[in-house]
Amino acid sequence: MKQLLSIAMVLLFVATFSSCRKKEKVLYQSPEFTVYSDRVVQDSFVAKALSDTHMVTNYKSPAKQAFSPLLQFKFSINGKDNELDFNVNHEADLSPTGNQPVVINAVFGKRSELSPEHQSAVNLPENTKVQFNLDMRPVLNAFKTKGYYEDIHGNKIYRKDFKGVYIAGSAYPLNWDFENLPNNKQLELTDPDGDGIYSVTLVFNAFDPDAHVGPEWKLKNDIAQYPVFRSESPLLNSIYRLSLDELKQDIEADSTFRTGDKWGGVWTRDISYSIVLSLAMLEPEVAKISLMKKVKDGHIIQDTGTGGAWPVSSDRVVWSLAAWEIYKTTGDKNWLKTSYEIVRNSVECDQRTIVDPAIGLMRGESSFLDWRKQTYPRWMQPVDIYASMNLGTNAVHYQTLKVLGKMANELGATDSWSAKADSLKKSINAHLWEADKGYYGQYLYGRNAFSLSPRSESLGEAFTLLFGIADSSRSQSVLENTPLLPYGIPCIYPQTPGISPYHNNGSWPFVQAFWTLAAAKEKQQSMVAYSYATQLRAAALFLTNKENMVAETGDFAGTVLNSSRQLWSIGGQLAMTFRIIFGIIPGPDSLRFHPVIPKNFGGTYHLDNFHYRESILSLTVSGFGNSVSTFKLDGRLLKTPVIPSGLTGKHTVEMVMNNHPDRPAVKMAPFITAPATPEAELKGEVLTWNSIKGAAKYRIVKNGTVVSEIKDTTSLIFKKSVPATYQVDAVANDGTTSFLSQPVEIFPTSSLIAIQAEQFNYPLKKEVSGYIGNGYVEFNLENNRPFSFRVTLPTTGVYRFRFRYANGSGPVNTDNKCGIRSFYLDNQFKGALVFPQRGKNEWSDWGWSNVVDVKLSKGTHQFSIQFDDCNTNMNGKVNRFLLNEIQLVRIQ
Numbered sequence: 065m066k067q068l069l070s071i072a073m074v075l076l077f078v079a080t081f082s083s084c085r086k087k088e089k090v091l092y093q094s095p096e097f098t099v100y101s102d103r104v105v106q107d108s109f110v111a112k113a114l115s116d117t118h119m120v121t122n123y124k125s126p127a128k129q130a131f132s133p134l135l136q137f138k139f140s141i142n143g144k145d146n147e148l149d150f151n152v153n154h155e156a157d158l159s160p161t162g163n164q165p166v167v168i169n170a171v172f173g174k175r176s177e178l179s180p181e182h183q184s185a186v187n188l189p190e191n192t193k194v195q196f197n198l199d200m201r202p203v204l205n206a207f208k209t210k211g212y213y214e215d216i217h218g219n220k221i222y223r224k225d226f227k228g229v230y231i232a233g234s235a236y237p238l239n240w241d242f243e244n245l246p247n248n249k250q251l252e253l254t255d256p257d258g259d260g261i262y263s264v265t266l267v268f269n270a271f272d273p274d275a276h277v278g279p280e281w282k283l284k285n286d287i288a289q290y291p292v293f294r295s296e297s298p299l300l301n302s303i304y305r306l307s308l309d310e311l312k313q314d315i316e317a318d319s320t321f322r323t324g325d326k327w328g329g330v331w332t333r334d335i336s337y338s339i340v341l342s343l344a345m346l347e348p349e350v351a352k353i354s355l356m357k358k359v360k361d362g363h364i365i366q367d368t369g370t371g372g373a374w375p376v377s378s379d380r381v382v383w384s385l386a387a388w389e390i391y392k393t394t395g396d397k398n399w400l401k402t403s404y405e406i407v408r409n410s411v412e413c414d415q416r417t418i419v420d421p422a423i424g425l426m427r428g429e430s431s432f433l434d435w436r437k438q439t440y441p442r443w444m445q446p447v448d449i450y451a452s453m454n455l456g457t458n459a460v461h462y463q464t465l466k467v468l469g470k471m472a473n474e475l476g477a478t479d480s481w482s483a484k485a486d487s488l489k490k491s492i493n494a495h496l497w498e499a500d501k502g503y504y505g506q507y508l509y510g511r512n513a514f515s516l517s518p519r520s521e522s523l524g525e526a527f528t529l530l531f532g533i534a535d536s537s538r539s540q541s542v543l544e545n546t547p548l549l550p551y552g553i554p555c556i557y558p559q560t561p562g563i564s565p566y567h568n569n570g571s572w573p574f575v576q577a578f579w580t581l582a583a584a585k586e587k588q589q590s591m592v593a594y595s596y597a598t599q600l601r602a603a604a605l606f607l608t609n610k611e612n613m614v615a616e617t618g619d620f621a622g623t624v625l626n627s628s629r630q631l632w633s634i635g636g637q638l639a640m641t642f643r644i645i646f647g648i649i650p651g652p653d654s655l656r657f658h659p660v661i662p663k664n665f666g667g668t669y670h671l672d673n674f675h676y677r678e679s680i681l682s683l684t685v686s687g688f689g690n691s692v693s694t695f696k697l698d699g700r701l702l703k704t705p706v707i708p709s710g711l712t713g714k715h716t717v718e719m720v721m722n723n724h725p726d727r728p729a730v731k732m733a734p735f736i737t738a739p740a741t742p743e744a745e746l747k748g749e750v751l752t753w754n755s756i757k758g759a760a761k762y763r764i765v766k767n768g769t770v771v772s773e774i775k776d777t778t779s780l781i782f783k784k785s786v787p788a789t790y791q792v793d794a795v796a797n798d799g800t801t802s803f804l805s806q807p808v809e810i811f812p813t814s815s816l817i818a819i820q821a822e823q824f825n826y827p828l829k830k831e832v833s834g835y836i837g838n839g840y841v842e843f844n845l846e847n848n849r850p851f852s853f854r855v856t857l858p859t860t861g862v863y864r865f866r867f868r869y870a871n872g873s874g875p876v877n878t879d880n881k882c883g884i885r886s887f888y889l890d891n892q893f894k895g896a897l898v899f900p901q902r903g904k905n906e907w908s909d910w911g912w913s914n915v916v917d918v919k920l921s922k923g924t925h926q927f928s929i930q931f932d933d934c935n936t937n938m939n940g941k942v943n944r945f946l947l948n949e950i951q952l953v954r955i956q
Contacts, residue, residue, distance in 0.1 A: 091297070091664050092597035096550040096618070099597045101297040104604040106618075111604035113302035117283035123605040125276070125621035127614075131269040133159040133188040137233030139172055139198055139253070141226065142903060143245040143875065146215040148175055150442045151562040151740050153234075157184045158194050158268055166192060171199040172229070173216065188269045196231055198253055201260040211833065212908075222833045222908040229253050229262055236272055239624050240564045242437070243877040246904070275621040281607040285312035290346060293641055294670040300641075303603050307637045310609055310629035311346070320354045321347075324611060326627035330357045332367050332380050333432055338635035339386035341577055342642055344393045345650070345674075351390055352399060358383060364410040366938050369434045371446025371900025372874055372882030373938045375417045378428025378450075379457045381410055381464040388467045391474075392650040395677050395709055404471040411468055411481070413934035414461070417884070417896040420453060422917070423508070424491035430507065431456035432523060432575075436877065438567035439521075439556055441741045443806035444509065446876060446900035447914050453514070454507040455496050455524030462488045463531045474652060489533055497538070502545030504528055506556065511807040512864065512915060512955075513768035513789045518801060519738075520546050522553045523575045529582035539586055547733035551618030552598040553579050558736035558800055559615075566624040571615040573599050577636025584644055584660040587690035589726045593662035596640050609633035616735050645669050646683050646719075647692075647705075650676075657695070657705040657719060661688045663726045679711040687721035694720040739794040739802040742777075746808050751790055752778045753805060759794035765804060766790055787811035787955045817855065817952040824853055824947075832870065832946070833908040840870075840948040843883065843929075845941065850930035855952065857920055862956035865916045868949040869899045872907035873942055879904075880938035883945035887916055888928040894918050897929065899945040910948060917955070 089101040097106035104111045111121035136153040140146065148154075154176045156168045170176050206213040207223040214220055230245035230252050232238055237250060245251055253262035287308040295301055314322050321343070323334045335358065339351045358365045364384075369377020387403035390396070418427040429449050433439045433456070436449055444452075465485035472479040498505040498518050503525055506517040525546045528534040534542055547557040552571035559569045576599055583591035598618075603609055606620055611630035614622045642648045646669065647659030655676055666688030674681040685692075695705040696718040705719065742762065744753040751764070755777050764772045764779050767789055772779065781790065788811075791804040820837035821828055828839030841851070857863070865887070873881035883899030895916040902909045929947075937943050 092593050094550055097601050099600050102299050104601050106605060109605055113298035116298065116301040117305055119281045119302050119607060120279060121605055121607050123277055125619050127619050127622045130186060131188045133157050133184050135233055135235055137231060137238060140230045140232055140242050140245055141221055142906065143230060143243050145242045146217060146219065147173055149216055157182065158188055158192055159185050160189065160192055166194040167197065168194060169197045172203050190269050192268045193265060194268055195263060195265045198229065198262045199260065200229060200262050204260050220834060225906045225908050231264060235268060237266055241624055243875055274626060277606045281306055283309050285309050287312060291674040292672040296667040299600065299604065303600060303637065304641050306603065307609060307634050310634050313629055314631050315350055319350050320357055321350060321631055324627035324630035330354045332358045332365055333382050334632050336382040336386035337574055338632040340389050341635035341639040343635050344389040345642055348390050348394050355383060355386055359406055362406055362409045364406060370429055370436045370449050370877060373880045375898060376429060376446050376450040376882055376900050377434050378414065378418050378426065379431035379460050381414065382431065382460050384464045384467050392652055400471060400474060404475060407468055411464060416934045423453065423495055424487060425453035425495060426458050426461045427451055427453055428457050430454040430521065431460050433555060433567045435567055438563055441803035445911060447898060447912065448511055450898050450900065451914050452507050452509040455504050455521050456527060458488065458492050459524050459527035459531055459533060462492065462533060492533055502541040510768060511789065515765060515768045515804055520557045522546065522555055522579060526578040526582040529585055543583060543586055543588055543591060548730060549615050549735060550732050551613065552576050552615065554615040558738045561737050561740050564624050565614040565622055566612065569615050570612050570623060572612045573602060573609060574632035574636040577639050580640065581643055587660060589660055589662040589690055590728065591730050592644060592660050593664065594730050596644060599637055599640060603637055609637055646671055646685055653709050655707050655709065657692060659685050659692065659719060659721065660690050661721055663688045677709055680714045681717055683717045685719040687723055689721035689724035691722050692719045693722040736800055738800050739796050741803040742792045742794055742805045744792045744805040744808050749781055750778050751781050751808060753792050756794035756802065758796050760797045761795050763793050763795060764790065784810050785812045787815060787953060811953050815954040819853065819950040821948050826851060834910050835948045840946045842946055844944040848931040850928050852926060852928045854924055854926055856924045857922055860922045861954045862917055862919050864953045864955050865918065866951050867897060867913040867947055868910055869913055870907050870910050870946040871899050871901050872903060872905050873944055874901040875904045876901060881942045882937050883943055884935040884937055885929045886932045886935055888930065889918055890926055907946065
């Protein structure tokens with residue numbers, strides 16, 4: 065009770081103090097919030113540093129002050145969005161009538177909606193119980209009569225593959241994470257009496273601990289081993305110590321870093337980005353141990369991602385950036401030798417598996433944005449994501465190749481990697497630059513023909529500056545034109561409709577940190593002030609380094625998943641002290657300093673007990689500006705702000721800034737949601753698609769090129785005798801475009817050659833459903849001998865190969881059992897074949913592999929599908945898929 069009274073008195077003091085009109089130092093001010101030297105103020109919310117080790121806040125999530133009784137929801141078979149059309153949901157009013165329980169009745173596949181005149185209460189009473197009754201008889205009858213149910217998208221769900229029916233929706237305890245529904249038994253509907261009516265009872269507007277923050281922080285852990293930061297700002301002092309306090313909590317008993325309060329264990333990209341940002345400076349030994357947890361058989365592990373992880377998700381090589389950062393900080397040659405071998409092994413397999421030979425970019429999912437429905441159109445299957453080429457992922461691969469070259473040079477080995485890096489850099493600039501926008505596009509996507517998504521992707525944009533991919537002109541353009549929102553840079557822009565905040569409509573502090581570093585590299589003080597302030601605001605008001613926030617509101621509540629003391633958020637917050645205020649930049653043979661201090665942040669800063677290799681440094685920086693004007697080492701004036709790596713013992717470093725004035729404040733972009741994605745189909749000679757709300761016009765894209773713009777929803781297609789791919793997007797009045805529709809492929813039947821499994825001269829199986837012909841062939845590691853076949857071609861040309869397959873080894877969104885093989889033509893390697901997971905134990909769910917284009921002469925050719933060393937997936941033991949048919953289409 066005494067503690068509660070004490071906190072209440074402190075909060076009352078904060079509220080009273082914030083109303084005081086005494087002039088105080090403002091570090092950053094915007095219409096949305098103000099950062100003072102000792103507190104953060106946002107509307108009526110105040111967070112204040114009472115001392116360097118004590119902070120309080122009165123923040124309460126505005127999103128949780130009212131709970132709307134209006135609910136959008138959907139049902140799901142087997143954890144897939146397969147009941148209604150995309151962006152079409154059931155509607156219901158959960159308001160109770162008197163003492164009667166709330167009952168919602170629905171029929172699977174038949175939309176329930178409220179009338180336009182419906183009026184509802186403002187707030188739902190707490191702990192409202194709602195029973196959902198779902199009539200599943202249309203599905204069950206289809207199982208009985210046909211053996212399968214055909215969903216709204218034309219996919220067949222076979223009776224033997226039916227695992228359960230679940231509910232997804234817009235309000236807690238529901239969410240729109242379809243693919244994780246089978247992991248949440250609370251959201252499963254059941255039919256105990258077998259009458260075909262499935263039911264579940266849920267409680268809405270219940271207390272959600274994740275929607276609240278603690279009112280007080282006091283230092284709990286011993287942080288004496290770390291550098292001691294002192295400044296004239298109590299707020300900066302306390303946020304620094306809060307972050308170190310959380311860092312200590314994230315170190316496990318086995319001397320590894322956990323990923324966050326909610327997320328145990330080491331994750332490849334999380335630990336790697338955290339180490340790059342600041343943890344290599346603070347805990348190099350823990351960083352090494354953590355990185356080695358993500359190595360298996362001498363290769364880096366891709367532990368999360370779509371379709372069974374690598375190579376659909378392909379950013380595992382960010383590990384190399386962390387390994388290099390540790391070497392630069394410690395100078396440990398043994399570590400360098402070990403990490404070089406691991407990175408080289410991994411890159412060699414990447415070069416064989418994910419390079420697009422026509423475009424020269426690396427394939428695979430967006431780095432860190434590994435929840436496909438958050439940042440990709442819903443029609444894109446895992447194999448489509450594998451074929452796409454993303455900005456951030458390509459930037460990471462570019463830097464990895466540069467790092468590998470530097471590692472080789474340090475070790476006296478042959479550098480065969482820098483030239484590959486230069487080639488990749490040219491491809492990034494040639495294919496991903498969006499000239500109309502003034503920044504790089506999100507990714508190339510399509511299926512057989514690729515278009516550039518014009519959305520910005522903030523982590524990738526930051527990397528183009530930090531890694532030197534963008535030249536000086538483009539760097540300036542990226543900083544000026546990448547859309548920013550008041551509470552932080554959004555992961556992508558504009559946002560996608562119908563997707564709850566996480567990566568979509570999400571702002572992540574570690575991404576913000578990299579953006580701040582990019583701004584500092586370009587000496588943009590105003591951008592640094594904005595970007596740094598958004599990180600301070602969140603940490604102060606929430607009294608923890610949250611994983612993410614809603615980009616539109618800056619609130620931590622409302623995102624699909626979130627966690628306190630998230631490791632890379634901590635790493636990003638600490639990077640502001642080390643890399644921004646003191647400008648510390650480790651190199652292989654020196655330590656450089658490049659502070660960037662906005663004018664309002666100007667003052668005197670001290671950092672004692674900073675360990676660099678064999679030396680202990682005491683750093684001081686004073687003033688403001690974007691470069692150092694005076695630099696002293698042990699009182700001796702030096703021409704450049706650089707110290708050698710061979711220093712030993714204690715030393716002092718003194719820096720005085722150049723007092724360069726800030727530029728005008730950065731401009732905020734309006735919050736924009738893009739139009740919904742059209743769904744196109746071919747009806748005879750006519751390409752048709754659904755009308756999109758808010759669309760002013762539609763663009764027809766043929767083979768990746770816009771060929772027409774119209775206001776109607778139909779377009780006549782000519783020359784069906786020529787193979788082509790058509791897509792459509794919707795354009796709003798302000799020019800914002802939707803994602804492109806699912807490709808519609810056209811080719812004459814005369815150009816198609818189909819080879820059934822029974823022609824393979826290989827043992828056939830028939831245990832699952834949905835195959836074409838007389839059976840299918842199973843591929844696994846127990847029987848992985850080469851699979852060969854011959855084809856006699858009537859004409860010379862370019863042929864596109866694809867393979868009809870099933871892989872039920874795991875769900876679409878997690879696990880590590882992607883099927884991989886190598887494709888040979890006349891004993892020459894022609895590319896990797898990727899068979900991603902399509903659903904756990906859903907072996908009757910058939911789809912198509914990636915395509916391989918090969919120029920072939922008329923006559924008979926020998927083809928082979930075989931398992932090579934670089935086909936080893938992240939599981940290592942299960943690399944299984946079923947193959948039913950091979951198709952060849954002559955495209956040229």
